[in-house]
Amino acid sequence: xxxxxxxxxxxxxxxxxxxxxxxxxxxxxxxxxxxxxxxxxxxxxxxxxxxxxxxxxxxxxxxxxxxxxxxxxxxxxxxxxxxxxxxxxxxxxxxxxxxxxxxxxxxxxxxxxxxxxxxxxxxxxxxxxxxxxxxxxxxxxxxxxxxxxxxxxxxxxxxxxxxxxxxxxxxxxxxxxxxxxxxxxxxxxxxxxxxxxxxxxxxxxxxxxxxxxxxxxxxxxxxxxxxxxxxxxxxxxxxxxxxxxx
Amino acid sequence: xxxxxxxxxxxxxxxxxxxxxxxxxxxxxxxxxxxxxxxxxxxxxxxxxxxxxxxxxxxxxxxxxxxxxxxxxxxxxxxxxxxxxxxxxxxxxxxxxxxxxxxxxxxxxxxxxxxxxxxxxxxxxxxxxxxxxxxxxxxxxxxxxxxxxxxxxxxxxxxxxxxxxxxxxxxxxxxxxxxxxxxxxxxxxxxxxxxxxxxxxxxxxxxxxxxxxxxxxxxxxxxxxxxxxxxxxxxxxxxxxxxxxxxxxxxxxxxxxxxxxxxxxxxxxxxxxxxxxxxxxxxxxxxxxxxxxxxxxxxxxxxxxxxxxxxxxxxxxxxxxxxxxxxxxxxxxxxxxxxxxxxxxxxxxxxxxxx
Numbered sequence: 001x002x003x004x005x006x007x008x009x010x011x012x013x014x015x016x017x018x019x020x021x022x023x024x025x026x027x028x029x030x031x032x033x034x035x036x037x038x039x040x041x042x043x044x045x046x047x048x049x050x051x052x053x054x055x056x057x058x059x060x061x062x063x064x065x066x067x068x069x070x071x072x073x074x075x076x077x078x079x080x081x082x083x084x085x086x087x088x089x090x091x092x093x094x095x096x097x098x099x100x101x102x103x104x105x106x107x108x109x110x111x112x113x114x115x116x117x118x119x120x121x122x123x124x125x126x127x128x129x130x131x132x133x134x135x136x137x138x139x140x141x142x143x144x145x146x147x148x149x150x151x152x153x154x155x156x157x158x159x160x161x162x163x164x165x166x167x168x169x170x171x172x173x174x175x176x177x178x179x180x181x182x183x184x185x186x187x188x189x190x191x192x193x194x195x196x197x198x199x200x201x202x203x204x205x206x207x208x209x210x211x212x213x214x215x216x217x218x219x220x221x222x223x224x225x226x227x228x229x230x231x232x233x234x235x236x237x238x239x240x241x242x243x244x245x246x
Numbered sequence: 247x248x249x250x251x252x253x254x255x256x257x258x259x260x261x262x263x264x265x266x267x268x269x270x271x272x273x274x275x276x277x278x279x280x281x282x283x284x285x286x287x288x289x290x291x292x293x294x295x296x297x298x299x300x301x302x303x304x305x306x307x308x309x310x311x312x313x314x315x316x317x318x319x320x321x322x323x324x325x326x327x328x329x330x331x332x333x334x335x336x337x338x339x340x341x342x343x344x345x346x347x348x349x350x351x352x353x354x355x356x357x358x359x360x361x362x363x364x365x366x367x368x369x370x371x372x373x374x375x376x377x378x379x380x381x382x383x384x385x386x387x388x389x390x391x392x393x394x395x396x397x398x399x400x401x402x403x404x405x406x407x408x409x410x411x412x413x414x415x416x417x418x419x420x421x422x423x424x425x426x427x428x429x430x431x432x433x434x435x436x437x438x439x440x441x442x443x444x445x446x447x448x449x450x451x452x453x454x455x456x457x458x459x460x461x462x463x464x465x466x467x468x469x470x471x472x473x474x475x476x477x478x479x480x481x482x483x484x485x486x487x488x489x490x491x492x493x494x495x496x497x498x499x500x501x502x503x504x505x506x507x508x509x510x511x512x513x514x515x516x517x518x519x520x521x522x523x524x525x526x527x528x529x530x531x532x533x534x535x536x537x538x539x540x541x542x543x544x545x546x547x548x549x550x551x552x553x554x555x556x557x558x559x560x561x562x563x564x565x566x567x568x569x570x571x572x573x574x575x576x577x578x579x580x581x582x583x584x585x586x587x588x589x590x591x592x593x594x595x596x597x598x599x600x601x
Contacts, residue, residue, distance in 0.1 A: 009513070010418065010476050012425035019428060035517050056414070058514045059542075080417035099421035152544075 002027045003046055007039035007065070008054040008078065013099065017052050017078060020106040027110070034058075036065035037150060043069050050094070050113055055079040060150065064143040068150065074116070076109050142170060144177040151177060155194070159208055160230050161186055163201040171228065196243050198222060198236035206243055250309050251379040252302065261298075269294045285350055288343060293336045297365055300328045301372040308376045321377065325369040333362045400565060415472075415506070416445075422476050437475055444468040448499070456591070459494040459526055459533060462501055463487060466524070469502060473509055480513065482521040489527030496533055496588045497566055503559050504584050508539035511582060515541045533588040541582045559586065 004027050006014045014032050021027055027050070031042040035058045043051065051073050055062040062079075066072045077096035094116060095109035142153045153172055162169040167178045168186060187197050197203045204222055211223040212232060220232035222240065232240060252258055269290045276286035304324060313320040337358065341351055419441050426434035447465045463485060470483045505524065512520035523538045556573065563572045563586075572587045 010422065011479060012422040012476065013418070015425040015429065016421060019425070037517070056514065058517045080414050080421065099417050100424040101421075 002049040003030045004028065004050045004052065005031045005033065005039065005042050005046060005048040006052045007033040007036065007042075007057070007062070008052070009034055009057045010054075013054065013078065016100070017106075020103050023103065023107065024110055036060040036062065036068075039065050040068055040150070043073060048073050050074045050076060052076050052078050055081050060143050060152065068143060068145050074113055076113065142177075142179060144170065144179050146177060153177065155190065156205075156207075158195075158205055159224060159226050159228060160205060161195070161203040173226070193243060196236070196240050198230060198232040198240055200233065202230050202232075202236075204230045204240075206240065209240070209244070212237065212240065249383075251305055251376045265294060265298050279353070281350055281353075285344060285347065289340060289350075289354075292339050292343075293332075293361070296332050296335055297368060300332055300365075301369055304328060304369055304373050305376045308373065308380060312380060318377075321373045322370065325366055325373055329362055329366040329369055332365050333358055336361075416441075418476060419472050426475075433475075437472065440468050440472050444472060455498050456495045457498045458492070459487065459490055459496060460492065462496055462498065463524075463526065466501060466505055469505065470522075477513055480519045481509070482519065484521065484523045486524070487526040489525075490533070491528055494526070494528055494533045494590065496535075497562070500559060500562065500588070501535060501537075501586070504535075504537050504556070504586060507556055508537050508582070508584065511541050512539035516580075528590075529587075531590050533590060535586050535588070537584045537586075539582050540580050541577065543577065543580055556584070 004021065006017050006029060008014045008017070018029055018032075021029060030046045030048060031038075033039040033042050037059065039051070039053070042048075053062045053065070053075050055077060056079070057065075060068075062077065066075065074094045076094050078099060078101070079096065080099040095112050097105060097109055140155055142155065142158065144151050144153065153170060157172050159171045159173070161183065162171065162176075163183045164178070166180065166182075168181050168183060170177045170179055183197065183201065183203060186195070186203060190203070194206060195203050196206055204224070208224040208226060209222050210225055213221050213223065215221040215231075218234045220237050222230045222232050224230065252261060272290040272294065273283075273286045276289055277283060281289075307324075308321075337354060340354055344350055419437070423434050423437050423441070426437060444465070447468065467485065470485070474481055474483070501524075505522070508522050512522055518540075520540050523536075525536045527534050527536075556575065560570070560573050564570055567589060572589075574585050576583050576585075
């Protein structure tokens with residue numbers, strides 16, 4: 001018996017999935033969620049085999065929800081996103097169903113799910129999130145989890161990023177938040193005109209830079225409006241200069 | 247459009263008349279000097295005929311080869327070469343026609359420098375006129391292309407702006423219908439009806455077409471009703487138009503992106519039940535529509551508030567009225583307010599102020 005969770009903010013959309021699942025008695029819906037927050041809780045609580053996941057949802061979208069789950073399960077996207085937007089994820093997700101979808105199409109998705117072995121699915125979900133992170137909404141904000149609370153940080157409120165082992169420390173006026181990502185990831189995702197990798201372990205919001213001072217040999221320190229100082233390497237200095245137009 | 251200064255019949259006539267007048271004058275002058283009518287006529291015919299041919303060649307060659315800006319020395323050189331060639335040819339032909347008329351040939355020889363000068367001046371005048379003509383023509387052409395391109399770009403932009411608003415809504419609505427079909431067939435049919443009416447209304451409307459406020463609100467109501475089926479459990483709407491009158495009009499499809507934006511922010515920025523309010527009223531020469539939706543100040547910075555919906559409306563208002571101050575937003579606590587002011591077209595005879 002397989003466990004499934006449906007995450008969709010439209011009750012009628014969840015109903016379609018439930019109705020189609022009647023043809024698959026080996027899959028039971030253990031929980032229905034209205035939004036991503038409920039989705040995270042339900043995934044932790046039930047450890048489902050598959051999640052039917054909508055992308056556009058209140059507060060956090062489907063991709064952001066998955067990012068916050070440590071062991072993301074197999075995912076079948078159910079979305080009205082246009083084909084172009086979803087195409088990029090085609091190879092990574094177990095499957096994606098474009099609303100409205102038919103029973104036949106749904107059955108094929110379930111078939112693909114049973115064919116795949118679990119480890120492949122897990123890796124695929126990770127790849128998927130990396131691709132999704134370059135989507136239009138994700139470069140506007142960063143979603144982090146602090147304890148049991150989920151925090152959405154608008155990108156303009158990020159002062160600078162600092163790498164810390166396997167994490168990236170996101171510095172804001174409310175303090176620092178940890179995100180399980182690499183600097184390379186943020187370099188890919190964030191607008192290069194706004195965030196410049198000034199150093200191997202630092203990225204800075206250029207809107208906040210007030211001064212760049214020399215510091216030790218060939219190194220510099222960027223002074224931020226907030227009073228913080230961010231290390232700038234020789235190559236970082238060149239990048240920063242070209243973005244600032246000086 | 248004429249492609250050369252001599253392209254139109256009028257200019258051809260002027261050119262021919264000038265040539266004829268000039269030639270007759272030359273015949274008269276030569277006769278006054280004491281030459282026979284035959285010599286005077288042939289001299290005038292040969293010299294002016296050649297001159298006309300050369301100037302036409304200059305005019306036409308400038309059409310295909312335009313000197314770079316400021317390189318007028320090129321034109322002067324060409325004219326000088328042509329005038330020199332002309333002088334040699336005239337002398338050669340005339341001495342062949344009248345080998346025995348030594349008095350005439352002497353005269354021709356003596357006055358050649360002056361006639362060369364005159365030919366050069368005529369050629370330069372013609373070159374200058376054609377240069378001006380072609381420059382003007384080029385300018386007209388590029389201006390025409392520019393306005394054309396602008397018009398096309400504007401149309402494409404408006405089309406795109408409208409298209410971007412639709413698919414998500416459409417497919418989600420179809421998905422709701424798909425769900426309703428088995429559990430509530432009557433409700434499914436009703437929603438198909440609403441969706442069809444809404445789409446028909448959208449298709450029927452031409453961009454830039456003005457419609458009455460009443461029609462637009464009716465169209466919006468269809469949209470809201472469909473959204474209510476999708477989000478019925480969380481979405482409330484209140485549309486009021488107490489301060490409005492029947493005469494108010496607005497460009498079609500202008501309000502919808504705003505309402506769509508309000509719904510999007512209301513529904514996607516909070517997880518609770520949301521109420522969207524829409525109020526339309528007249529304020530002197532404007533139709534003022536106020537749209538309010540709840541939002542979460544913690545997660546959406548005010549900057550984000552200018553989402554796609556708002557910027558597209560802003561752009562359309564600019565294209566329609568060339569003004570950027572007609573759309574404004576404000577937010578208090580957790581209420582986001584969008585105000586759009588639509589200048590009312592001057593009604594004949596009643597209104598005194600233009601917008």
